[in-house]
Amino acid sequence: MAKVDINPNISITLQRAVDEAAFWKLQDGRPRTYLGASIIGHPCARYLWLSFRWFGFELFDGRMLRLFRRGKREEETIVEDLRDAGIVIEHVLDDQLTFDFGCHVIGHPDGFIKSGVPETPKTEHIAEFKTHNDDSFHELLKLGVKEAKPMHWAQMQCGMIGATRLFGHQVNRALYVAINKNTDEYYFERVRLDEGKALEIIKRGQDIATDDYIPLRLSSKPDWYQCKLCFFHDFCHGSIENRTLPEINCRTCCHFTADKDGKCRCALFDNAEIPAEAQLKEQYCHVFHPDMVPDWAQATKLSTETSMAYSIPQLGDDIVLNGAGGYSSREIIDAIKGGAASAAGIKRLSEEDNNISF
Ligand code: SF4
Ligand code: SF4
Incomplete structure (x- = not known):
């Protein structure tokens, strides 16, 4: 095997120090007290129940926390770009709306568009902003948000119901704004309200949050693709020796x-x-x-x-x-x-x- 020389100019110590600093600075130690619309479309009811019940807290490393920070900061740029394009958008960044659906289910859309979407300038839209890596972005281009990112689609469905209830008139459109982190390319999709499905999603979340008992596993197979990377994998699929408490x-x-x-x-x-x-x-x-x-x-x-x-x-x-x-x-x-x-x-x-x- 060829010998790999480590470049002596690379500062591993600084890399560690920066990661550690980000870990302490960026982690928000307080878990959510409610079931958020952003995760309510998760396919596994047990995942939602364990998250809501604070079974365990996922600690991210410094690199992941910086990635989340970048996503958050991207929101400012997206709002600026939308406003420059003539869109009237409110309730963004630190002024987001709160939709309380009851029974511990709450949502905060990224923005509320009053007007200016070129295809339909007078129509109000709920806005959701998401950053994507290259693979995820191309999948989105190919399949559309409902199929490529069903949790994002579910989040917007809740948002439209929440806005309709809050403002007292029908809001039946959402604007999905996706940005490719590698290329800065945008993808916009206007999503229609599917009222029946939206109410079903909210009801499912409410039922899970108020359930006194743990829901069944999504799969009994430890190597099931949605379980493999799940934070609760060892609890659901571990043996007595390694089951998470x-x-x-x-x-x-x-x-x-x-x-x-x-x-x-x-x-x-x-x-x-x-x-x-x-x-x-x-x-x-x-x-x-x-x-x-x-x-x-x-x-x-x-x-x-x-x-x-x-x-x-x-x-x-x-x-x-x-x-x-x-x-x-x-x-x-x-x-x-x-x-x-x-x-x-x-x-x-x-x-x-x-x-x-x-
Ligand atoms: S008994 Fe009541 S107060 Fe004590 S840990 Fe349980 S829920 Fe909390
Ligand atoms: S490991 Fe699988 S069954 Fe368990 S919470 Fe995660 S997705 Fe659900």
Whole structure:
């Protein structure tokens, strides 16, 4: 094999430093509290449910975060280009509209076009801007947005319904603006409202968000193309040894409900509403939702109203009470991660960790 000389002028250290700086500067640590119209068209109901329930948080590296930043910055250029072409567009960048569809489903379109689209100058349009790499852009040219990017199409369908409800008159067109990051070429497509489909998409999102139980997998095959690259792959298709365990927050707790009135409540505390900031906190009262720990068998007879008894394979199948009168979720996770072979290895946290506040 030919020897490859590393160019001594390449600064790997600087590359690492820049990536690390971007990671700390650009990552937004707060997850979305709602199911966004931008992902609602995802083909897997389980993916949407796990995302909404904060099962885990995908951390992107510095390079990916810079890529997202570039996409965001591109919006300014697109708005400028559209305005230069005579389009009257409002509610862009930091002034986006919010469409609250109820039941935890919310959308924010990239813009609202009042007039000026040459083919139909007086028609209002919802606007969506998307950056594409070369392959994705050419697929779009070939197939159109509905087929090439069904999630973007679904997002615009929601947007048209949202605008119609917000403004009280029919908005039945969307303008899809795609830009090729490699060549700066534009692709524009005017999308018509498919009202039946749009309402179906919104209803599906609402049903998923308010479902107390985990939806079925999209596929039982670990190498299914949509599962292979999915963030939840190891949870859905892993074995006991490598199955991902949930984060500890209110949304992964069995006492949590996302109600149809758009509020999140805790059954343990008399169905009190839980503020968004409190939901993210690791509460001592947390009890794992059984659907999120599928390898742990429930010992129903030993469970109580406030706690769940689980036989935990990672702890030698010992039965452990998770919740009041037993062990906190953190104590159990620490024992598993620390390699404890049985429940005897669970260490109690200090009393100060016992605070519940919201
Ligand atoms: S791995 Fe597959 S089944 Fe699981 S959430 Fe992802 S897409 Fe859905
Ligand atoms: S407050 Fe405690 S019991 Fe209620 S949902 Fe949150 S973690 Fe669960």
